[in-house]
Amino acid sequence: MDFELTRENLMIRDAIRNWVSKECNRDVVGELDADWAFPGKLSKKLAKLGFSGITVPEEFDGEGKNILGSCLVVEEIAYAYPALAAIFAASAFNGGAVIAELGSQQQKENHLPGISRGTFLVALAIVDEDSRADIPAVKALKSDDDFVLSGKASNVHLADQSKLMIISAQTGTEVGETTLFCLDIAQDGISIEPRKNLGYRGAGFCDVNLTNVHVHQDQILGGKAGLNRGVEQEKQIVSYQLLANAAAAVGIARGALDYAIDHARQRVQFSQKIGSFPAIGHKMAEIAYRCEAAQFMVYKAAWQADQGQDFSRAAAGAKCLAAESAVNSAKEGLQILGGYGYTMEYDIQRYLRDSMASLFVGKTLDALKDQISVSLGL
Amino acid sequence: MDYSFTKKQEELREKTAAFVAREIPREVARKVDETGEFPHELMRKLADEGFWKINVPTKYGGDGGNVIDLMIFFQEISRALPVLSWTAGDVLLYGNNILKVNGNEEQREKYLPGLMKGDLLFCFALTEPDAGSDAANIAMSAKQRGGEYLLNGNKMFISGASVANIAVTNTRTGPDRYNGITSFLVDTSSEGYSATPIKKLGYKGSDTCEVVYKDVRVEEQDILGGTECLNKGWxxxxxxxxxxxxxxxxxxxxxxxxxxxxxxxxxxxxxxxxxxxxxxxxxxxxxxxxxxxxxxxxxxxxxxxxxxxxxxxxxxxxxxxxxxxxxxxxxxxxxxxxxxxxxxxxxxxxxxxxxxxxxxxxxxxxxxxxxxxxxxxxxxx
CATH class of the missing domain: 1.20.140.10 (Butyryl-CoA Dehydrogenase, subunit A, domain 3)
Incomplete structure (x- = not known):
């Protein structure tokens, strides 16, 4: 057992923490959120920091796969600005980690160097949580060596800002005959409608409509061999996605906690700092230890991923605890800030709005609990 | 044991539910939330349908209802548009009820008819930047000068403060923590009173404001309950x-x-x-x-x-x-x-x-x- 981060990861964490404290200050983030603006400038600056290749093998211009390191980056960004963390994850996890692991040689060569250079976002349209259907809403009809895709995918995070979309489509008549395709978002027949959501303003969820989108079989994730292997590939992708979500949720939980602590240290009522009342202090203590537990679950799952072990169970548990922890931290934080917390001038309301997405992005907690219960032999 | 509501209360529930169904379809509720504007139009309609009489004693021309009637009304409205129940509070709670419980005869006769007609709105100004949970920590000063008082200070999170006609304002008139507080009926058109709405997460349209009082003059008979209620605010x-x-x-x-x-x-x-x-x-x-x-x-x-x-x-x-x-x-x-x-x-x-x-x-x-x-x-x- 060793709870220390490696030297490399400590350096990564300190560098990103430092960058976040300089670039993602409360005014900048608050304004972007109020304007429903996509943080284009910030994400370009972030790309220049050199973490973009953190999940990409060296042969494709990356730094070599470092899942724990990328979790640290996501967590530290989400601490101040969850929407920007999602943007980073769309590149490092949905892009780098997924394509390095599941892509064909050609797909790796095509996309990984771009991901390493930064600002190459990949959207995932693989689990339609809204309908919770086992069968994808998108159908792929075979025409010679190609496919024609039609249908609608809902709640695709950041589709409007992505270059590539990995989408699951029904390629047979049986349940499970599903194939994942890598679509160039600019392809003909794809239309994207961004939704307005409670949180993640400016970097939110989209409805994606596909009308006769022609896809070459080389665009199947993993190449031709990936035909009808969607369900199996999805499991691996979802684990990465859950890990990214969980790391972001830990960041939100810590960010909201520190924000509330700051207030409780300063706010005086009944001639004492409110943090010295057990009604507040104990609440914060609970938030802090839940937060820490979630953080270690995320690190453990990421460590397993880096060791090449199956981390699906760990990622599912980490995601559940981290999501609950984020929401709890933000909700109690708002209560501690009282009337001030309810105003848009204070950030705790943003943490609360953003945190609520962690209850369903990737997979809902109920779906994850189903999965965990199966792994318990039930 | 009797868990039933009176016939009058059942009728009030039906009438309120009918109002909600007719006047507050989802689109209307969403629009209030989106724009964050005070729902003047809905307030007018509620007044015209007699809802502002619910809790006014019959001797002043009201329906004589009690807290249960109020709860029925607030609950039904909140099912569709919670903020409308708060703006209704600017009449029912901070107007009617405050006058009923703490006002004197002159004040009731002066204000209740206008409140019932929907021509008057009140707001309740207690919270201050440093007096939240510690509500008795009121700092706003009210200094006597002849037959009037001069009010100076800040109030925080006062709902309805920029649209109300009368701000029931709690002030510091003596050193004793609890027995040095006086409540005034302040005319919001007085010089020196200014209210700025605050943007909030929810209950949008409540006109919740930060209020500044700078040398606001109030007559001594405008002490809530009259001059004998000096220092009785708490x-x-x-x-x-x-x-x-x-x-x-x-x-x-x-x-x-x-x-x-x-x-x-x-x-x-x-x-x-x-x-x-x-x-x-x-x-x-x-x-x-x-x-x-x-x-x-x-x-x-x-x-x-x-x-x-x-x-x-x-x-x-x-x-x-x-x-x-x-x-x-x-x-x-x-x-x-x-x-x-x-x-x-x-x-x-x-x-x-x-x-x-x-x-x-x-x-x-x-x-x-x-x-x-x-x-x-x-x-x-």
């Missing part, structure tokens, strides 16, 4: 607390009812369209818990209201009621958001609106922590 406020807690509980219950109904309708649709492999028991049990909690909240609130209406001691119960209903409301809104997932997270869903509205009910009118302090005290701790 005691006057205490007489309002039970009613306020109950009405806020009714608001929370109305929101909880709306969230539960929305969530159930979402799950029913999902059960029809979803694939047979999906297990619904976990979701059903969550909804069952939400429903059970809500039922307990409703029973506790109407039991506490009955105690109050009967003139029995009820401080413990109304405090329990406030904390339980508000916290239950938060849990139910959370449950609704979790169960409806991406659907509820969309700005077009009403669930996220209710989710944004509910947190303030655990803060305003005494936070959950303050209610627990009160409960503990009544238990001899």
């Amino acid at each position: 005691q006057q406020m205490m007489r309002l607390l039970n009613g306020e807690r109950l009405v806020l509980s009714a608001c929370a219950n109305g929101i909880s009812e709306a969230v539960l109904a929305e969530t159930i309708s979402y799950v029913k649709k999902r059960k029809k369209s979803g694939s047979p492999g999906i297990k619904f028991q976990a979701i059903e049990h969550k909804i069952a818990e939400m429903a059970a909690q809500l039922e307990a909240a409703r029973q506790l609130s109407f039991y506490s209201a009955w105690l109050m209406a009967e003139g029995k001691e009820c401080v413990r119960e109304t405090s329990m009621c406030k904390v339980f209903c508000a916290e239950t409301g938060k849990q139910i809104a959370h449950g609704g958001m979790e169960i409806t997932g991406a659907y509820g997270y969309d700005m077009e869903s009403d669930i996220q609106r209710f989710f944004r509205d509910i947190p303030i009910l655990a803060i305003g009118g005494g936070t959950s922590q303050i209610q627990k302090n009160v409960i503990a005290k009544t238990l001899g701790l």
